[in-house]
Structures are given as C-alpha cells and as structure tokens.
Amino acid sequence: MKKPIVLLIVFACLGLYVYRDEINLTSASAQDAGSELWLEDFQLAQSRARATNRPILILFTGSDWCPPCMNLERNVFSTKHFEQFARENLVLYVADFPRRKRQPPELIATNQRLQQTYRIRGYPTLVLVNAQGRQLDQFGYGGQNANAFVNLLAQKVRGNRS
16 A cells, blocks of 8 residues: 555655756747847857848947946846847847856857947947948947837937948
8 A cells, every 4th residue: 555655655756856957948048038039149249230231239348247237138138128129120149258158258259349449438339330340439338228228229220220
C-alpha cells in the first residue's frame, strides 16, 4: 500500500516540476517579446535602415544600474504604443553599458566606438541617425510617459527624414 502512494507522490512532484519550467519559459518569452525590436548588431541595424528607409534610434543605456534608464524601459519602451511606433518608423539599436551583465568583447568595442562617435556623456541618451550613421538628433529622457515620448520621437523622425 505504501509503494503506490510513494510513486503517486513522486509522479505528482515530477509533474509540478515540469509544469513549473513550462510556466517559467512562457513568462520569460513574454518578457522578451519586445526585445527582438532592439538589435545589438550595428551593421545589421544599418542594413535594415537602408532596406526600410528608416532612421536608427540608438539607445545608450546602463540597463542594470541606471535608474532613469530603467524608468525609460518601464514607462516607454515596454509599452504597446512605443512598440507599434517603432515597428512602423524606426530601426532600434541598444548600446548597453551594464555593470553586472557580461557582453561579448566585440559588442563592448562597438558600443564604446559609438559612444565616442556620438560624444555620449550620460545615460540614457538617444541618438537618431540615418543608415550611414550620420547623426540627425540627440536627446535624453525627461521622465515622459509613453504617449508624450512617442509624440516627441515622431516629431524628430518627421523633421529629419533623410
């Protein structure tokens, strides 16, 4: 009698363990749903910008240590309003300068080169460039909500069609 109960408990625990992993995978992929918009390959971003005739929005950020950067992500970039605008009007590139997250050496070098090229002095800084990398505009984040930020960005994109 004890053996069937023990087996039942073992299978129940195994089932919960597998189900837990499935839930974690589902929630992780939901969190990363917008991340495919943000490229980490600047040559690919330039190629997409040329192919779509859209400007590149470069985000210079410290994703794991910069409070204003985290606010920008939470209040603007994670919204459907921004995601829709970006999909229709921009190519997005993130130049991240994390303190805890490891990055490949090539990515670090590319981001440092871009930081020097566009004379970035603080985070978050956003730079709008054309497919050739020519700077069209540079601005920061003033704590706006998603609607105000997208409206500002739309004005900058319209004013700098190249």
